[in-house]
Amino acid sequence: MTFTSRYVALGDSFTEGVGDWDDSRPNGVRGWADRVAEQLILADDSWGYANLAIRGKKLHQVLAEQVDAAIALEPTLVTVYAGGNDILRPKVDIDALMDSYDAAIAKLRASGTAVLMFTGFDSGRSPVFGATRGRTALYNELVREVADRHGAELVDYWRMKELQDERYWDIDRLHMAPAGHMLTAKKVLEVLRRTDAIDVPELDEQPARTRAEQLRRDAQWAREYLGPWVGRRLRGVSSGDNLTPKYPVPVHLEAA
Secondary structure (H helix, E strand, O other): OOOOEEEEEEEOHHHHOOOOEOOOOHHHEOOHHHHHHHHHHHHOOOEEEEEOOOOOOOHHHHHHHHHHHHHHOOOOEEEEEOOHHHHOOOOOOHHHHHHHHHHHHHHHHHOOOEEEEEOOOOOOOOOOHHHHHHHHHHHHHHHHHHHHHHOOEEEOHHHOHHHHOHHHEOOOOOOEOHHHHHHHHHHHHHHOOOOOOOOOOOOOOOOOOOHHHHHHHHHHHHHHHHHHHHHHHHHOOOOOOOOOOOEEEEEOOOOO
């Protein structure tokens, strides 16, 4: 099928859709990018959609493996978020990362496509990931400069304070749950000045927990999710090592 408009999504687990689990989809996930594509196609069936994002990818991998592949698809719109996995590492040179990111955004814009970028999430309330808040704040300022320099659109994920509610997050506390992906899709479409028919579900009532109950819950999370995540980093392996892109070429994705 020939598409006159093409949306290509680039990045890591955030854009692949991890946390929005759906066994009927490639790689078992749906995600905000799929939901954005569904709405674009619902409004105008000339759109095709490709998603090259793979979980666990660091910024240099996203840029090396996905940017030229995206340009080859002659996109009308590219969304890209990368660098989150770098920020979580023990050491990272944010300035060097952003030099590479800047060059990649310049290359995408020179190809004629519109580009939409993201700032990073404000993890200040997280007892574990909150330690990276300062890094993310620096990253965000540089992302804003890159977006301004190259005329890219920007979703300010840092300022989406609704997402501070744990009910928008998957049990691993690192990826959004379906409601979080829906909320993000609506924000992307708002920035793109597109309408949507996404109905974010009401959240379940927040359970009241004693401090002892919260500590037990945190300990269980550390055993089941944090420990394995740290172990993979120490071994130099990624949850996405054996995965391929969900939609490597544009498809006509119907709304579920």
